[in-house]
Amino acid sequence: xxxxxxxxxxxxxxxxxxxxxxxxxxxxxxxxxxxxxxxxxxxxxxxxxxxxxxxxxxxxxxxxxxxxxxxxxxxxxxxxxxxxxxxxxxxxxxxxxxxxxxxxxxxxxxxxxxxxxxxxxxxxxxxxxxxxxxxxxxxxxxxxxxxxxxxxxxxxxxxxxxxxxx
Numbered sequence: 019x020x021x022x023x024x025x026x027x028x029x030x031x032x033x034x035x036x037x038x039x040x041x042x043x044x045x046x047x048x049x050x051x052x053x054x055x056x057x058x059x060x061x062x063x064x065x066x067x068x069x070x071x072x073x074x075x076x077x078x079x080x081x082x083x084x085x086x087x088x089x090x091x092x093x094x095x096x097x098x099x100x101x102x103x104x105x106x107x108x109x110x111x112x113x114x115x116x117x118x119x120x121x122x123x124x125x126x127x128x129x130x131x132x133x134x135x136x137x138x139x140x141x142x143x144x145x146x147x148x149x150x151x152x153x154x155x156x157x158x159x160x161x162x163x164x165x166x167x168x169x170x171x172x173x174x175x176x177x178x179x180x181x182x183x184x
Contacts, residue, residue, distance in 0.1 A: 027122045035063040035084070037084035038075055045109040049144060051057035073106065076126050078119050086110035088123040090130075093140070100137030103127060108141070124157055144165060 020103040030038060039059040041051045046055045070120040078086035092101050109180055124137050131139045143161065151161060170178055 024081045025119065027126050028077060028079070030066065030077045032067045034065055034077050034084065035059045035066065036061060036077070038077065038087050038089075041084060041111070042107070042111055044111060046095065048088045049107070049147075050103075051114070055075060076123055078110065078123055080114060080119070081171050085114040086119050086123055088127050089128055092115060092134075092136075098137035101134065102136045102138045102140060103131045105139060105141035120153065122125045 022069065036059045039057070039062050042057075043052065046052045050099055066075055068158045071113070073091040074088055075090075076088040077084055086109055088105060090103050090105045094100075095102050095175060105124075108123055108127075110123070128139055155161065
């Protein structure tokens, strides 16, 4: 069991990008998607801290070791006419789960959303990840079964971008 006094949840700094990328790879392994990780710590650092900041990250450290993270960015609700936060990833190493670390990360992102007057906080969860779904429901989230994620990547994105889809 972790002691709250040994847990630090804070905004990531440029020097944390290697540790965050290691956590990203651990997340991909957990989700059986290791083959999909094609990025690098350098690209992550550029996107979090470069001239164009595309995302922000929160790091959870227990006794000085990075054990979890949350990566998010702003979106916008036209219906609410307010910004929102999209939580791209939240992950805690398996051996540190059920100790309040995921809860602390989610609360921190929610606090940021409230401080920034966001209208909502949203994220996706895999349909097979029942433990995560139960945790999110416990934390007050609704899981919207009526919505589906649409995604265009790779060659299809390039074709769409040049208008080559008829």
